[in-house]
Amino acid sequence: MTSHQTQSGQAPTRACDLCQGSSSEALLSKNGADYRRCLACGFVFGDYSQEEWDQRNADAFEASLEEYAAKSYTPAKQRRYGRRLSVLEPYRGGGNLLEIGSNVGGFLHAARSAGWSPVGIEPVAACAEYARSERGLQVHACTLEVAELPSDHFDALYSNAVFEHLWSPTRTLAEATRVLRPGGVVFLDTVNYDSYTRRFLEEKWKLYDPAMHACIYTPDTLKRLCMGAGLTPLWMRSHRVHLRPNAAPRLGRIARRVEELVKLPFGLAARWRLRGESIQVLACK
Numbered sequence: 352m353t354s355h356q357t358q359s360g361q362a363p364t365r366a367c368d369l370c371q372g373s374s375s376e377a378l379l380s381k382n383g384a385d386y387r388r389c390l391a392c393g394f395v396f397g398d399y400s401q402e403e404w405d406q407r408n409a410d411a412f413e414a415s416l417e418e419y420a421a422k423s424y425t426p427a428k429q430r431r432y433g434r435r436l437s438v439l440e441p442y443r444g445g446g447n448l449l450e451i452g453s454n455v456g457g458f459l460h461a462a463r464s465a466g467w468s469p470v471g472i473e474p475v476a477a478c479a480e481y482a483r484s485e486r487g488l489q490v491h492a493c494t495l496e497v498a499e500l501p502s503d504h505f506d507a508l509y510s511n512a513v514f515e516h517l518w519s520p521t522r523t524l525a526e527a528t529r530v531l532r533p534g535g536v537v538f539l540d541t542v543n544y545d546s547y548t549r550r551f552l553e554e555k556w557k558l559y560d561p562a563m564h565a566c567i568y569t570p571d572t573l574k575r576l577c578m579g580a581g582l583t584p585l586w587m588r589s590h591r592v593h594l595r596p597n598a599a600p601r602l603g604r605i606a607r608r609v610e611e612l613v614k615l616p617f618g619l620a621a622r623w624r625l626r627g628e629s630i631q632v633l634a635c636k
Contacts (some may be wrong), residue, residue: 374391445468459482
């Protein structure tokens, strides 16, 4: 079998980012893009070049700027960010906090209000400029790998709904570890391939989409990602289950109650079996 060749004989665009394995299998074609799964470690990744993905990602986020700006600063959203910050509070030293993928700065705003000294990384220029000019936040309009931040500096790194958008998560997390101080933590929240929702809906699940997400994780591959970067996972959590597609018609009152009853045991099991749509990890340097 030649380099980067799958069992079916087709040649993917790239190797597995997690283990650099060269053998993969076709997994899903959807919305003009493809997922493959590494045969060595099970990592699920989009099969396209970095240039193609970067352009697709930038177009999507710049088009949604007004929507993100409207949502990120609502009282409800700021309270949610406050709950996330409470997870990081025990690790606060000098108060330096970095967000990877800060979008329009909603989380950074909450962190600043809580007394942190926050810095953001946001490669979508329009989002970074909004955070700087409209909210007075410190945001670098680039990727983490080229930001040239100081080593051993940050108490905590936070990233929500971002690592599924990275073409090379191993490269980004390695740099994140470099800028994190010893004893500091990384909090990641990303998409879970092992979720009950994916098993129920398969390609009808909105988040299971190579055109939207460059890679999706399992508890095992997320743990492997952290350990490969020199981080020790402290805990993992998972939550949220859907039985129907996001775009499905709204159910009537009785039907909604029935659905909630059916979903209840899966929602409970998702938490202790790590089978929710979202998977979170807190890892320490």
